Amino acid sequence: MAQTQDKIDELAINTIRTLSIDAIQKANSGHPGTAMDAAPVAYTLWQQFLRYDPKTPHWINRDRFVLSSGHASMLLYSLIHLAGIKAADTAYQKQDGDAVTLADIESFREDGSRCPGHPEYGWTTGVESTTGPLGQGIATSVGMAMAGKWLAATYNKPDFELFDYNVYALCGEGCLMEGVGSEAASVAGHLKLSNLCWIFDNNNVTIDGHTNITFTEDVAKRFEAYGWHVVQVEDANDIEALAGALNEFLATDDAPTIIVVHSHIGYGSPEKHDTPSAHGEPLGPEEVRRTKEFLGFDPDKVFVVPEGVRKHFASHMGRRGADARAKWDALFAEYGRAHPDEAKQIALIGGRDLPEGWDADIPTFDADATGIATREASGKVLNAIAAKVPWIVGGAADVAGSTKVILDYPDAGEFQPYGELGDYSGNNLRYGIREHAMCALVNGMVLSGLRAYDSCYLIFTDYARGAIRLASLMDLPVLHIWTHDSISLGQDGPTHQPVEQLASLRAMPGLVVIRPADANETAEAYRLVLPHKNRPVALVLTRQAVPIFDRSTYAPASGVAKGAYVLADAPDGKPDVILIGTGSEVALCVAARDLLAKDNIAARVVSMPCRELFEEQPEDYRNAVLPPEIAARVTVEEASPLGWDRYAGAGGIVLGMNTFGLSAPLKVVSEHFGFTPEKVAEAAKRTLGR
Amino acid sequence: MAQTQDKIDELAINTIRTLSIDAIQKANSGHPGTAMDAAPVAYTLWQQFLRYDPKTPHWINRDRFVLSSGHASMLLYSLIHLAGIKAADTAYQKQDGDAVTLADIESFREDGSRCPGHPEYGWTTGVESTTGPLGQGIATSVGMAMAGKWLAATYNKPDFELFDYNVYALCGEGCLMEGVGSEAASVAGHLKLSNLCWIFDNNNVTIDGHTNITFTEDVAKRFEAYGWHVVQVEDANDIEALAGALNEFLATDDAPTIIVVHSHIGYGSPEKHDTPSAHGEPLGPEEVRRTKEFLGFDPDKVFVVPEGVRKHFASHMGRRGADARAKWDALFAEYGRAHPDEAKQIALIGGRDLPEGWDADIPTFDADATGIATREASGKVLNAIAAKVPWIVGGAADVAGSTKVILDYPDAGEFQPYGELGDYSGNNLRYGIREHAMCALVNGMVLSGLRAYDSCYLIFTDYARGAIRLASLMDLPVLHIWTHDSISLGQDGPTHQPVEQLASLRAMPGLVVIRPADANETAEAYRLVLPHKNRPVALVLTRQAVPIFDRSTYAPASGVAKGAYVLADAPDGKPDVILIGTGSEVALCVAARDLLAKDNIAARVVSMPCRELFEEQPEDYRNAVLPPEIAARVTVEEASPLGWDRYAGAGGIVLGMNTFGLSAPLKVVSEHFGFTPEKVAEAAKRTLGR
Structure with missing residues (x-):
């Protein structure tokens, strides 16, 4: 040689x-x-x-x-x-x-x-x-x-x-x-x-x-x-x-x-x-x-x-x-005088910081029984924030229109080589149908200071776990936006309906998995996680519309910050039974609570958008939300039951998915697998021995 | 046009x-x-x-x-x-x-x-x-x-x-x-x-x-x-x-x-x-x-x-x-006369059947306090079976030597284009460093009648979940052989140490996940799953040596078939505390039991190689293994605790991994994360309030 x-x-x-x-x-x-x-x-x-x-x-x-x-x-x-x-x-x-x-x-x-x-x-x-x-x-x-x-x-x-x-x-x-x-x-x-x-x-x-x-x-x-x-x-x-x-x-x-x-x-x-x-x-x-x-x-x-x-x-x-580096420092000092705003942004980027007022335009959503999909809410909130934080960049694996992650504020462009389609200053990334690389690219961008997000259907996180895991292992403030989060996506059927993904992601150390119940919980989730400097977050969002709760009747959505909170309670705060739901199933629990009320059964509804954050709360808070003495509990999530015994306890019932899903319209799917207010109420009665 | x-x-x-x-x-x-x-x-x-x-x-x-x-x-x-x-x-x-x-x-x-x-x-x-x-x-x-x-x-x-x-x-x-x-x-x-x-x-x-x-x-x-x-x-x-x-x-x-x-x-x-x-x-x-x-x-x-x-x-x-097809049928009839053995094999392939005597040479392993890694045992058992079932083919994602899946019986060759390296009749496949394709290829081979297996380190199943899921969704009798199954792989560190993978796989409907405790449980696992025609199975095996239990003292390994069984009990069958382990942690439970015995605490050790099979047992069997009245329980698994509350119950303690692992020699890793007989015994005492 x-x-x-x-x-x-x-x-x-x-x-x-x-x-x-x-x-x-x-x-x-x-x-x-x-x-x-x-x-x-x-x-x-x-x-x-x-x-x-x-x-x-x-x-x-x-x-x-x-x-x-x-x-x-x-x-x-x-x-x-x-x-x-x-x-x-x-x-x-x-x-x-x-x-x-x-x-x-x-x-x-x-x-x-x-x-x-x-x-x-x-x-x-x-x-x-x-x-x-x-x-x-x-x-x-x-x-x-x-x-x-x-x-x-x-x-x-x-x-x-x-x-x-x-x-x-x-x-x-x-x-x-x-x-x-x-x-x-x-x-x-x-x-x-x-x-x-x-x-x-x-x-x-x-x-x-x-x-x-x-x-x-x-x-x-x-x-x-x-x-x-x-x-x-x-x-x-x-x-x-x-x-x-x-x-x-x-x-x-x-x-x-x-x-x-x-x-x-x-x-x-x-x-x-x-x-x-x-x-x-x-x-x-x-x-x-x-x-x-x-x-x-x-x-x-x-x-x-x-x-x-x-x-x-x-x-x-x-x-x-x-x-x-010395030459650069001198240049940057000069740059700071010529372009102070940009210099300030660069400093924020270096510290993983956010500009003041980044959350000023986060919308609140009016109560609405029909509501909107949490992916829809996510799109609005994301845009409201991104317009204030120019270094938020991201996109989806060819489903940006569907996962609602396209940035459409005035300056957001397309990230492309210089040409007709855009230039390198664009904020909208086109990852293509490449979920695994997408998540790795996001890791690389976040390692470089940008606040980058990826997005796809929850089911296809299966393709990307290698990179998702590394974000957790590196404590990177990656934002995952994953939609079509349950069998309720309907007709695309079992190949597209996640079942085991929520449990799989919750099992991953360090990853904060948030499945908001409605539009306002979605907004609160963003408010909560953007300032994180060292935690990856997965927002898990619905395809279908879910009601926007009337927060004058129910507890405020800021409860998201504690991972789980009492959304609706027994009138005297002493429920017979606790219904615990996440995401779209919270509305199901609320509907079941109304049914149970007709039978004079007082139910508490706990919205549990994030188990990881809930587990970090002090014991007295956790016991206040889920009093150990109340054994009659029903957990409801259209996903694998793995892990839910922890909250259902020995006396409770876990409503989940033990099989893959079914290709049919949403309502048929819900009926088929028993995710209806009636079934939840029925389970509640079983836990009470009625 | x-x-x-x-x-x-x-x-x-x-x-x-x-x-x-x-x-x-x-x-x-x-x-x-x-x-x-x-x-x-x-x-x-x-x-x-x-x-x-x-x-x-x-x-x-x-x-x-x-x-x-x-x-x-x-x-x-x-x-x-x-x-x-x-x-x-x-x-x-x-x-x-x-x-x-x-x-x-x-x-x-x-x-x-x-x-x-x-x-x-x-x-x-x-x-x-x-x-x-x-x-x-x-x-x-x-x-x-x-x-x-x-x-x-x-x-x-x-x-x-x-x-x-x-x-x-x-x-x-x-x-x-x-x-x-x-x-x-x-x-x-x-x-x-x-x-x-x-x-x-x-x-x-x-x-x-x-x-x-x-x-x-x-x-x-x-x-x-x-x-x-x-x-x-x-x-x-x-x-x-x-x-x-x-x-x-x-x-x-x-x-x-x-x-x-x-x-x-x-x-x-x-x-x-x-x-x-x-x-x-x-x-x-x-x-x-x-x-x-x-x-x-x-x-x-x-x-x-x-x-x-x-x-x-x-x-x-x-x-x-x-x-x-008619021409082929005639040809096959003639073939049956000229080559009856081969014709019989082809018929078996078509029906996903096994030849008589396929399990005749499955070894049993003598008791040995040092023991061997379950990947080692797997290699021996796999070869004993494959020698009798010529259409077992498989390999690993460039770690065949390490996962012990090389077929070395006399007729097993290398599957390659005709040439110096082998030919298309070989049974050893070389998937390359391509875990995802590997699992998809196996799906294709099993769909075509072959009994194909894939193999890699457990951690890298993260790369292949898209295909692993499809095997489950299609009810295919795929055999996954995954080794290096916990933090006990030691020095390769957190990038290679699985933590969340076991929970992730257990959450997948239809997949039978078996983590045998010793060489004989490994043999029993093979005996059990090969006849399956419609269930994918994941064997999850150790890198490190684990003791081979003396089955004249402990219960027979055939208990694997029930998913969980009492391996060692209190002398009178009335234990103070139940220690539940899987895989390498069963030996830890056995050692802890010995420690507890010195303090006059009677512990039962339950080996639970397969939760899916255990859940399929009748309630009375499940209650016999885990009597509901015994609340003092410790579950031990070097993996995410997600899902273990189900067996630990409210009064029990779950010993698991809440973080990623550590690069260090095995013993240091075990000490660091508390997977020692002493810590298990200590947890048992805590459940007993002592």
């Missing part, structure tokens, strides 16, 4: 390799192969190209590097360490020492180390996105690049090229086999994201063997078909060729670029290079020695950073980054 | 169109656009090519047609009706009249109609797979084609070309945007599935608008990159060109074929053709009239099947299919 690099470059590259194999060997767990083969690639990118100030990791115009091959985490940790990136907390405010110390590397994959098995955003500064689940990193990088284009189109002014960052993602075969990667690549090509560069570490080996057993497509041609610029690098160790390819990316202004780098997994290991065992197992003590010998390192020493390596990083990547 | 078809062809095509628009108009719900534009395509395929005997829809060598654009269901229902396909039940044994009557069409999207909103396998004969969620149909069709290749390679003999069926799938832009479609296309190209033909109805319109807003890739080039043969048809109404393209598919023997058909959504509707509103809304009464006029139909009449149309279908598709 070509060894065109200088001595110090070679030393630095091999330091990355040896740190990686030492850490993995000591942990006796990890993935050395990619860290070893891709070290020159990542090194060249960081040293010669990445505009990143190690002392200011929160700089908003920094280039982003996403390690989509998250299993090669030691590659990234080695880089962060050698580059001397400083630690900052999640909110990027506080700095305290090195992001990754040598001690962290020595305790790779141990509790407390900043070097967990896979890179975790918010835990280790320098990690731009949590990766590991394949395909997610590259898809997320597309969102980051979209945000870059949006920020540039929105805030750059003549003489103020504030935003011009590039986004790099390193991936392997796995990322390119995963569908989410394909979806994202198609979007990036359509959008002509010239600020996006994927580097494909083409080592031809996966866990189960050579890629010839399953992955023989022509990747370069596929990306050309997506509209990408494709560059080939024949030898991963040829850093001149790598630099040439990266310069070609920089020179390409009308398409994203993929650099296909041909490499040898486990490079440096005499026995294991080019073998699947290099992928996911430590090399073994003997092979570590042999590898170090091959790389010119002392086989008797571990965790060695040779003299000059850190300095070399500092004098190239570090200096370039610091210079660029 | 070219109108090269004969008068009767045109009449038949327009009958499909008018039946579709009438049904959708009457239901006031549905998707006319694709049914109208793709009618000539589907018609040409069915009339001139499809080898399908309408009277014998269960013929194992029939060509398959999958409507991947499931929303265009009326297109398929019209074809089934006009072709005169006879009804058969799910098991394809019983026949009783027409699969789709005109009355069914007239009650499209109503309860009881054989024409639900989207096509449902098992409900409507002629529907080869449930479709609607986009991308699933095409991905499933790849599995069907794989099964065809496997059946041919395994059972065809000189002079006996028993299996040579082709698989056709009709799809639109949506299917090609979805990642699952991309994954499946890559697999099909790698496998050179020359019996597979996708027809891409390229009408350039989706729900939200023209595809130029989001889908501008070069589809033809992308498929060439996958190794597909690509044919273009410039005009969907040109049935000569369509026939030419289909003949080109038949002549291609080294690759799958995609035919790109350029069409106009809503063709025939003067106002709505080429518009998004034709996609998913009824045309409206006036436009239905105008369309009928354009198509030469009486605008005053509805649901008209002109004289001669049914006969024309019968004399072409019907006669060709019946002839082919």
Whole structure:
């Protein structure tokens, strides 16, 4: 193989390799192969190209590097360490020492180390996105690049090229086999994201063997078909060729670029290079020695950073980054004088803050027995807020008209490459029929400061769980807007009727799932969640109209903030039975309450739009809403009963869906599965033994 | 547009169109656009090519047609009706009249109609797979084609070309945007599935608008990159060109074929053709009239099947299919004499039956305090069974070595195109890092009679839920083998540690989720589920070793069949407290029981490998296992607590995971989250107020 690099470059590259194999060997767990083969690639990118100030990791115009091959985490940790990136907390405010110390590397994959098995955003500064689940990193990088284009189109002014960052993602075969990667690549090509560069570490080996057993497509041609610029690098160790390819990316202004780098997994290991065992197992003590010998390192020493390596990083990547950032700071200061409003917005974006008065125009909805669908209410509220927060961007997976997420305030445009259809400053995104990539793109945009939302029918969140989970794991303030939330969507039938999705989403740590009962609960939900800086939220909304409750009779919708509240009570506050509903089923409970009243049964109706928030309330509040002494309870939700025993208790009845749905008009479906006031009242009577 | 078809062809095509628009108009719900534009395509395929005997829809060598654009269901229902396909039940044994009557069409999207909103396998004969969620149909069709290749390679003999069926799938832009479609296309190209033909109805319109807003890739080039043969048809109404393209598919023997058909959504509707509103809304009464006029139909009449149309279908598709099937029956009879064993196998395949003695070699495992991982046990049991059931095929998403699903009995080979790596008779499939397609391929293979399994880490079922759900919805006996089932996988950390997946899967109707506690429960699980003909099963297995219980001391593992059973009890059968565990946590409960015994607390340990099966037991059995009078209960599962209150009750404690996991060695992880015998014992004491 070509060894065109200088001595110090070679030393630095091999330091990355040896740190990686030492850490993995000591942990006796990890993935050395990619860290070893891709070290020159990542090194060249960081040293010669990445505009990143190690002392200011929160700089908003920094280039982003996403390690989509998250299993090669030691590659990234080695880089962060050698580059001397400083630690900052999640909110990027506080700095305290090195992001990754040598001690962290020595305790790779141990509790407390900043070097967990896979890179975790918010835990280790320098990690731009949590990766590991394949395909997610590259898809997320597309969102980051979209945000870059949006920020540039929105805030750059003549003489103020504030935003011009590039986004790099390193991936392997796995990322390119995963569908989410394909979806994202198609979007990036359509959008002509010239600020996006994927580097494909083409080592031809996966866990189960050579890629010839399953992955023989022509990747370069596929990306050309997506509209990408494709560059080939024949030898991963040829850093001149790598630099040439990266310069070609920089020179390409009308398409994203993929650099296909041909490499040898486990490079440096005499026995294991080019073998699947290099992928996911430590090399073994003997092979570590042999590898170090091959790389010119002392086989008797571990965790060695040779003299000059850190300095070399500092004098190239570090200096370039610091210079660029300082220049930018000066530019931004000047920008603040010329364009104070925009500068203020940029500051808010950096802090995940909202402008004052963001909620001033949130509508309230008049009581109405027929009512409107909560998706309709959502559309109105979303627009009222978005008009005040210009960096709210979003769209749907080809159902924007149906999920009511089109932004139609005067300045909201279409996000498209410059042309007839729109430009990069548009707020309306068109994700296409690509739910999984959609949610990953949103993660990338939110990681870049935008308040981005995704939207689709609740059922198709099944397609996107990989990315939805990462938003939760990263504590991102993502807004999911999911409609057609139950069997009551009617005629589209069981393929489209969610049943298990609500339980599935509630089981996910960190995700706040809100299913509002009417238009005003919908408005309150938005009011509540927008200020969140670290919690993803799923709004789960109806297709069909639901009554708008008369809040002069019933309790105010602000109860949403507590997750559950008493909407309607027994006249003396001492109900015989409690009816607990969510979303559209709250109206059903209210109707059942009226029926029960005719039989002199006093029912309390509890609207429980959000279990997560309810569980966070103090015990006395929870007991006030659901007094333990009242065992007669009925829970009503057109979804899997899983989890409802918690609130129904042993004496209660859970009305839910134990089967898939049915294709028929709404009323027929409701009757068929027993979601009628009569059935709810009947269940209430059963719990009372009447 | 070219109108090269004969008068009767045109009449038949327009009958499909008018039946579709009438049904959708009457239901006031549905998707006319694709049914109208793709009618000539589907018609040409069915009339001139499809080898399908309408009277014998269960013929194992029939060509398959999958409507991947499931929303265009009326297109398929019209074809089934006009072709005169006879009804058969799910098991394809019983026949009783027409699969789709005109009355069914007239009650499209109503309860009881054989024409639900989207096509449902098992409900409507002629529907080869449930479709609607986009991308699933095409991905499933790849599995069907794989099964065809496997059946041919395994059972065809000189002079006996028993299996040579082709698989056709009709799809639109949506299917090609979805990642699952991309994954499946890559697999099909790698496998050179020359019996597979996708027809891409390229009408350039989706729900939200023209595809130029989001889908501008070069589809033809992308498929060439996958190794597909690509044919273009410039005009969907040109049935000569369509026939030419289909003949080109038949002549291609080294690759799958995609035919790109350029069409106009809503063709025939003067106002709505080429518009998004034709996609998913009824045309409206006036436009239905105008369309009928354009198509030469009486605008005053509805649901008209002109004289001669049914006969024309019968004399072409019907006669060709019946002839082919009769010829095949004769061939198969002869085959039965020449190759009786193989013929018997084919009969078993057709009935989803197992050969006698299939379970003869299932091992039992000796008690062992260290034990083995249940994934290890699974691998041994699977191989013992597969060696007796040659049509068990399967593999993993690039983790076969790790999930222990490689078939290594002597005849098990690698499923590959003929060459050095294997051939089409192999039983080991290599899905690649494509979990979603994997599960869809399995659906397709199981729909074709094979007993196919998929396998990956439990966490990555998140990527595949779209297809997992369809297996449940179709009542398919799919076998899912999912390992690395909890935070106890250790160092890979939170991106790889499942938390919410168990609850998510249990919430899915129809899916049987089994998490065995040790090697013998694993063996019992296999014994139990293989004979299932209509239930998908998920085996959820450990990465780490778990003790093999001494069944001379503890209850036999056959208790798995009841979903939950008393593994170890109080000496007098009157426990103070019940410890309920699943999988690896059962051993934890047993250890806690020993600790409690030292404090004179008598604990019962209930192993609950399968909640679904337990819930199906009679109440007295359930009450015997979990006596209602014993309120002191602890449930232990390293997963989301969602759903466990049902068994813990108000007086019990649920030990579960309320957060994501942690990257650290197993023992550290267990300590960190409190999954130790001491903590379980402590919780038990708390429930007892001690």
